[in-house]
Amino acid sequence: MSMAGTVEAEGGGSLHQRILSDINEKILSGAWAPGHRIPFEHELSVQYNCSRMTVNKALSQLAKAGLIERRRRSGSFVRRPQSQAAxxxxxxxxxxxxxxxxxxxxxxxxxxxxxxxxxxxxxxxxxxxxxxxxxxxxxxxxxxxxxxxxxxxxxxxxxxxxxxxxxxxxxxxxxxxxxxxxxxxxxxxxxxxxxxxxxxxxxxxxxxxxxxxxxxxxxxxxxxxxxxxxxxxxxxxxxxxxxxx
Amino acid sequence: MSMAGTVEAEGGGSLHQRILSDINEKILSGAWAPGHRIPFEHELSVQYNCSRMTVNKALSQLAKAGLIERRRRSGSFVRRPQSQAAxxxxxxxxxxxxxxxxxxxxxxxxxxxxxxxxxxxxxxxxxxxxxxxxxxxxxxxxxxxxxxxxxxxxxxxxxxxxxxxxxxxxxxxxxxxxxxxxxxxxxxxxxxxxxxxxxxxxxxxxxxxxxxxxxxxxxxxxxxxxxxxxxxxxxxxxxxxxxxx
DNA sequence: CGTTTCAATATGTATATACATAATCGTCAT
DNA sequence: ATGACGATTATGTATATACATATTGAAACG
The missing domain is CATH 3.40.1410.10 (Chorismate lyase-like)
Structure with a gap:
């Protein structure tokens, strides 16, 4: 694990959690608007310095929660909030x-x-x-x-x-x-x-x-x-x- | 993968899905009452003829959904429906x-x-x-x-x-x-x-x-x-x- | 008898790997 | 142009492996 420049130390929870909340934050803050293509699993795995599996688990969870939509060969996209479910x-x-x-x-x-x-x-x-x-x-x-x-x-x-x-x-x-x-x-x-x-x-x-x-x-x-x-x-x-x- | 006797062919969805809905059914039908200890990851991986990781993912999901509670060293237990969440x-x-x-x-x-x-x-x-x-x-x-x-x-x-x-x-x-x-x-x-x-x-x-x-x-x-x-x-x-x- | 220590155990997390599947793009022949 | 086809690509699913961590139970000890 090369530590080149990345913070890594901090974080608090697991990597899984960190990826999840990072992306969550980007979407909810509006930084990644609906329709935006989020980085590929491969890119995120480089960014977080982890394996694709770890990224995959996080993204799958976001997809199940309805925040993103995943399309094969195309990538993962931010969905617009649709139903007011409470x-x-x-x-x-x-x-x-x-x-x-x-x-x-x-x-x-x-x-x-x-x-x-x-x-x-x-x-x-x-x-x-x-x-x-x-x-x-x-x-x-x-x-x-x-x-x-x-x-x-x-x-x-x-x-x-x-x-x-x-x-x-x-x-x-x-x-x-x-x-x-x-x-x-x-x-x-x-x-x-x-x-x-x-x-x-x-x-x-x-x-x-x-x-x-x-x-x-x-x-x-x-x-x-x-x-x-x-x-x-x-x-x-x-x-x-x-x-x- | 030894196919010894297991059905495996059928199923419809993925193994992950099958494990999930099987356990779900057991809990909701009352066959596994609240407090019941469900089989260990290891036992389920033998039963479904798959790896522990696959079982782990399914059980983790059930835990997140609040249907079961997982305790290290003790196993996983069916939780009683507590909050009337709708x-x-x-x-x-x-x-x-x-x-x-x-x-x-x-x-x-x-x-x-x-x-x-x-x-x-x-x-x-x-x-x-x-x-x-x-x-x-x-x-x-x-x-x-x-x-x-x-x-x-x-x-x-x-x-x-x-x-x-x-x-x-x-x-x-x-x-x-x-x-x-x-x-x-x-x-x-x-x-x-x-x-x-x-x-x-x-x-x-x-x-x-x-x-x-x-x-x-x-x-x-x-x-x-x-x-x-x-x-x-x-x-x-x-x-x-x-x-x- | 009570306490400490330690090994066993089940889950938690992450990795590298492999192959399946669906969608897209470019190429090539018609 | 157009359609067929194969290569490429990103995700989907599963595996074997490794080590971390919390908890239990039993053995060792004062």
């Missing part, structure tokens, strides 16, 4: 409440086991009728209701749930870990509180609420559908975009 | 409207160039005063207002914006591509329409609205802050969880 972290409600420094309390309002009706099947995207568990719960932050939860659990997918009363433990934490879930879909919207929700959250009828609905699948079966309703003042969802890991 | 795609409004099959129309309501006041600095997270461009726009789906846009652009970061009237082109599409952005933060909440918003969206005062605020940074500077307000009936955000890419 990562939305949806935490357990207990954690959110405790992050606010408030005492958390959970209350089960209702629990019904029944054969799925038409609405249940629509919510769970079930093709055929079968047993479901319908739950209604409230989550408190201190004295005030924080969130209202309406949940359906597909008992075909989670038969053990039929034996659980959910008086002490909320269905969310109960399901996590017990059921491996492969996919989830969230829908977020604003609604006016109806009388039922208004009473549950102790707000005015017609007051704006944030609704987060989640449908979860596990391999084959729909597992659960849950609708959380938050009073407008109490809740903001935060999503972050981050181009790399 | 990918939220926020499209350009024109695209959303056109996806609904409705004609899109854009209207610039107001444009002010000024020295940033206290509120501007709070929204943009600016430390010092400087020139900003404040825009107010409406986006229509057919005849009806679809979204109301309030935007601040930091003219220190984007001086060219000072010369643009934004009569024909919306600031969102104008900024994309022109400014490389390294980070963005979204805040999503429900509010009641005030008189101004109600008039702009042609809804009742106090009606629930979905508000999406986005703050964007580019390397050093804050670039823009934008608040989109949607009438409740008109809009639902959809976010998807997907364990891999």
């Amino acid at each position: 990562v939305l972290e949806i935490h357990d409600i207990r954690i959110e409440v405790e992050a606010l420094g408030l005492p958390y309390r959970y209350e089960r309002v209702a629990r019904h086991k029944r054969r799925s009706n038409t609405e249940d099947r629509a919510l769970l995207e079930l093709a055929t009728a079968g047993p479901v568990l319908a739950l209604e719960c409230r989550h408190f932050a201190g004295e005030r209701p924080f969130a209202h939860e309406q949940r359906l659990i597909n008992l075909i997918a989670v038969p053990e749930a039929a034996d659980e009363e959910f008086m002490a433990v909320a269905p969310g934490p109960w399901l996590i870990g017990r059921v491996p879930w492969s996919e989830a879909e969230h829908r977020i919207r604003a609604v006016a509180a109806d009388r039922h929700i208004a009473a549950a959250l102790d707000i005015e009828t017609g007051a704006p609420c944030l609704v987060v609905e989640r449908r979860t699948w596990s391999a084959e079966h729909p597992v659960t559908h849950v609708r959380f309703t938050y009073a407008a003042e109490s809740h903001t969802l935060v999503a972050r975009f981050r181009p790399q890991g | 990918v939220l795609e926020i499209h350009d409004i024109r695209i959303e409207v056109e996806a609904l099959g409705l004609p899109y129309r854009y209207e610039r309501v107001a444009r002010h160039k000024r020295r940033s006041n206290t509120e501007d600095r709070a929204l943009l997270e600016l430390a010092t005063a400087g020139p900003v461009l404040a825009l107010e726009c409406r986006h229509f789906a057919g005849e009806r207002p679809f979204a109301h846009e309030q935007r601040l652009i930091n003219l220190i970061a984007v001086p060219e914006a000072a010369d643009e009237e934004f009569m024909a082109v919306a600031p969102g599409p104008w900024l994309i591509g022109r400014v490389p952005w390294s980070e963005a933060e979204h805040r999503i909440r429900a509010v009641a329409a005030d008189r101004h918003i109600a008039a702009a969206l042609d809804i009742e005062t106090g009606a629930p609205c979905l508000v999406v605020e986005r703050r964007t940074w580019s390397a050093e500077h804050p670039v823009t802050h934008v608040r989109f307000t949607y009438a409740a009936e008109s809009h639902t955000l959809v976010a998807r969880f997907r364990p891999q890419g």
